[in-house]
Amino acid sequence: MKKLLLTAMLVGTFGLTYAQSDYYNDYRRSVTDVNWATVITDLVLSQTQANQIYALNDRYHDYNSWNKVYVHNPDKWRNDRYVELERIMGRDKYLKFKNKYYKGQNPVAVYNRNKNNEKKYKKTEKKVYVHKEKDEHGNHH
Incomplete structure (x- = not known):
């Protein structure tokens, strides 16, 4: 019984760790996939705003600092x-x-949608259509 309980705890721990790292990877992409210098220039943001954005982007410089807040x-x-x-x-x-x-969409929704892109339960089977032949009387076989 102890082995079963220990195994369940380990599987749960590794499952949670994997999920947490996926969320962190989404967070990192939200920082790195945007050219913030271009955003600041295009939107004519002030130096104060630029500094605040850079500070926000640097807030969680690694997984451990991010995980302390979002565990x-x-x-x-x-x-x-x-x-x-x-x-x-x-x-x-x-x-x-x-x-x-984000093409006008809420970035929160964009990242929520992305986290479901790799679900294993998606159907991968292709439909097969059977061609039915007619006999000389017009009946299907």
């Missing part, structure tokens, strides 16, 4: 990050940013 709710980083970006940029400039980089 119990890894989904929360999305809302935290984009609420903070909106506060820094202002509503109008944030909407311009969102329209350009």
Whole structure:
């Protein structure tokens, strides 16, 4: 019984760690997939706003610093990050940013959708159509 319990705990721990790292990877992509210097220039942000964005991007420089904050709710980083970006940029400039980089969609929804892209339960079977032949009387076989 102890072996079974230990195995279940280890599987749960590794499963959680894998999931946590996926969330962290999404967080890192939200920082690195955008050319922030271009965003700052295009939106004509002030030096103060630029410094705040760079500080936000550097807030969690590694997995451990990010995980200390989001260990119990890894989904929360999305809302935290984009609420903070909106506060820094202002509503109008944030909407311009969102329209350009996320095609007008809420970035939180974009990352939530992305986390489900690799689900194993997606159907991979192809439909097979059977061609039915008719006999000389017009009946299908």
